[in-house]
Amino acid sequence: MIKLSNIEKIYDSPAGKVHALKGINLEIAKGEIYGIIGLSGAGKSTLVRCINMLERPTAGSVLVDGKEMTKLNESELREARKNIGMIFQHFNLLSSATVYENIAFPLTLSKVPAAEIQKKVNPLLELVGLKDKANQYPAQLSGGQKQRVGIARALASDPKILLCDEATSALDPQTTKSILDLIKVINENFSLTVVIITHEMQVIKEICDKVAVISNGVIAERGAVLDIFTNPQQPITKEFISVLLSNELPAAFRGNEISQVKTEGSLLLLRLIFLGESADDPVISQMLRNCAGVECTMLFGNLDEIHGVPFGRFIVGLSGEENSIQSALEFLRGKDVRVEVIGYVKRNNPAFN
Amino acid sequence: MSSEIIPLLTKALGETVYMVLVSMLLASIIGVPLGVLLHTTDKGQILESPTLNKIVGSIVNALRSIPFIILMVAIIPFTRFLVGSAIGTTAAIVPLVVASIPFIGRQVETSLKEVPAGLVEAALSMGATPTQIISKVLLPEAMPSIVSQLTTVIIALVGESAMAGAIGGGGLGDLAIRYGYQRFRPEVMLATVVILIVLVQVVQFLGNTLAKRLNKR
Ligand SMILES: Nc1ncnc2c1ncn2[C@@H]1O[C@H](COP(=O)(O)OP(=O)(O)OP(=O)(O)O)[C@@H](O)[C@H]1O
Numbered sequence: 001m002i003k004l005s006n007i008e009k010i011y012d013s014p015a016g017k018v019h020a021l022k023g024i025n026l027e028i029a030k031g032e033i034y035g036i037i038g039l040s041g042a043g044k045s046t047l048v049r050c051i052n053m054l055e056r057p058t059a060g061s062v063l064v065d066g067k068e069m070t071k072l073n074e075s076e077l078r079e080a081r082k083n084i085g086m087i088f089q090h091f092n093l094l095s096s097a098t099v100y101e102n103i104a105f106p107l108t109l110s111k112v113p114a115a116e117i118q119k120k121v122n123p124l125l126e127l128v129g130l131k132d133k134a135n136q137y138p139a140q141l142s143g144g145q146k147q148r149v150g151i152a153r154a155l156a157s158d159p160k161i162l163l164c165d166e167a168t169s170a171l172d173p174q175t176t177k178s179i180l181d182l183i184k185v186i187n188e189n190f191s192l193t194v195v196i197i198t199h200e201m202q203v204i205k206e207i208c209d210k211v212a213v214i215s216n217g218v219i220a221e222r223g224a225v226l227d228i229f230t231n232p233q234q235p236i237t238k239e240f241i242s243v244l245l246s247n248e249l250p251a252a253f254r255g256n257e258i259s260q261v262k263t264e265g266s267l268l269l270l271r272l273i274f275l276g277e278s279a280d281d282p283v284i285s286q287m288l289r290n291c292a293g294v295e296c297t298m299l300f301g302n303l304d305e306i307h308g309v310p311f312g313r314f315i316v317g318l319s320g321e322e323n324s325i326q327s328a329l330e331f332l333r334g335k336d337v338r339v340e341v342i343g344y345v346k347r348n349n350p351a352f353n
Numbered sequence: 354m355s356s357e358i359i360p361l362l363t364k365a366l367g368e369t370v371y372m373v374l375v376s377m378l379l380a381s382i383i384g385v386p387l388g389v390l391l392h393t394t395d396k397g398q399i400l401e402s403p404t405l406n407k408i409v410g411s412i413v414n415a416l417r418s419i420p421f422i423i424l425m426v427a428i429i430p431f432t433r434f435l436v437g438s439a440i441g442t443t444a445a446i447v448p449l450v451v452a453s454i455p456f457i458g459r460q461v462e463t464s465l466k467e468v469p470a471g472l473v474e475a476a477l478s479m480g481a482t483p484t485q486i487i488s489k490v491l492l493p494e495a496m497p498s499i500v501s502q503l504t505t506v507i508i509a510l511v512g513e514s515a516m517a518g519a520i521g522g523g524g525l526g527d528l529a530i531r532y533g534y535q536r537f538r539p540e541v542m543l544a545t546v547v548i549l550i551v552l553v554q555v556v557q558f559l560g561n562t563l564a565k566r567l568n569k570r
């Protein structure tokens with residue numbers, strides 16, 4: 001549906017040239033929800049704006065629904081843009097127009113007759129749950145309601161693609177959730193291809209199928225959200241994930257020396273990651289039954305879901321004889337669970353603090 | 354105050370209102386599009402054109418730097434060419450319009466600059482043409498501010514029309530000079546001043562009310 005090849009974008013600003021995008025290649029399939037995450041200034045907005053040519057790439061090709069966007073003339077481009085809805089962080093609604101008029105706006109631009117506009121706008125008002133607000137002005141709405149108007153407006157021209165540039169960044173977590181749910185519904189019901197720009201991993205986790213991590217104008221890592229979450233490769237990706245899933249040791253062990261050999265009174269800390277079916281397996285109790293002489297302390301646990309796939313992360317501490325610990329480790333490694341060995345760490349002794 | 358003054362005052366008020374309204378109307382017809390041109394050809398705007406923007410901007414600045422009283426005298430030949438005479442209420446309208454066009458242009462430009470760039474961007478993303486962006490986004494969104502700005506222009510016109518009147522254009526300024534000053538009739542002077550103050554207050558009030566009604570923010 002969208003294919004970006006070797007996109008370069010260089011801004012010429014008075015302060016000098018800014019190389020915002022450096023050879024971006026990205027393919028987004030029809031019906032996918034594709035997330036693009038990056039820190040501020042990474043080039044996310046520039047990238048998404050290259051899709052509808054709000055920003056012209058300095059070099060490279062932008063194929064949208066089979067059309068080479070960089071080669072269209074002004075009027076062809078205007079037509080092509082009607083195929084690509086866009087929503088914004090600050091909503092960008094007309095303050096002088098009512099909710100109804102805002103949603104009708106793209107249709108007015110295409111000179112659609114009023115009766116037809118009504119047939120189009122009313123169901124959209126219903127879809128976004130703002131039927132009773134049709135005649136109010138944006139100033140009278142909450143942030144979440146404004147974004148719903150933004151979404152309805154973006155859908156009015158029956159686009160095949162929806163671009164969301166930080167669409168939930170100005171909203172609180174609950175409202176964010178409801179907006180994301182709405183986007184998900186639209187994605188499913190209208191088989192709309194959605195591109196979501198964000199700096200929050202939560203947003204990616206909530207609704208994206210795939211994700212690309214962008215950093216300094218290049219894509220650092222990409223893949224299915226589940227893979228990226230459970231097995232991130234790049235430091236930047238790990239950092240984004242760590243916001244949601246802390247990588248810190250439990251407080252009782254934090255700051256203590258980590259040793260690869262057993263020391264007196266230390267526990268072997270393991271990070272265990274369960275995915276899908278395996279999250280249901282009684283792995284720990286099996287281990288305790290099979291490996292005599294091992295004690296297992298649960299230090300941290302978190303059970304989550306990504307796209308309906310259960311995803312558990314635990315930190316456990318093993319104690320006992322060295323060889324029993326090693327056999328327990330072997331046992332776990334043979335199971336359907338990812339095991340990361342943190343090392344032997346002593347528990348803080350409150351008496352010495 | 355003797356009663357022969359009342360008809361003089363009403364006639365003068367009528368002339369002032371006539372000069373101001375007609376000048377305002379004519380100046381707006383050119384001044385508003387001028388403001389749109391100044392804004393849309395600016396850097397980063399929909400019709401970006403640095404050369405055109407610079408040329409028009411310079412002309413506007415040049416015109417705006419000429420004091421009204423000098424402009425009025427300087428363009429007498431032009432006024433005579435247009436209306437056949439340089440004296441009279443209608444003749445006074447010519448310099449008033451010439452002085453107001455660049456003023457309105459700048460005021461409208463200022464108002465349009467206040468429209469968030471995101472709105473233009475959103476319209477562009479929906480495939481709006483530049484004309485549609487001007488007529489359906491920029492002007493409606495800036496309207497409350499344009500109304501406030503134009504109120505200021507009208508008030509300036511009241512003052513300038515009094516000046517124009519003083520050199521033979523009629524209106525309240527004319528009356529104040531001829532009766533109040535030259536014939537030592539302080540009560541006429543006072544009456545014109547009071548009427549001018551009330552007139553300005555009324556214009557300001559109407560402008561504020563309209564701007565407030567238009568503002569949905
Ligand atoms: N119009 C412009 N002129 C010059 N430089 C620009 C322009 N727009 C963006 N940039 C620069 O390009 C880089 C990428 O900007 P971009 O807006 O794409 O980042 P972003 O990832 O969207 O950041 P944020 O999360 O803050 O929105 C930044 O260094 C920015 O300063």
Ligand SMILES: [Mg+2]
Pocket residue numbers: 044045046166
């Ligand atoms: Mg951005």
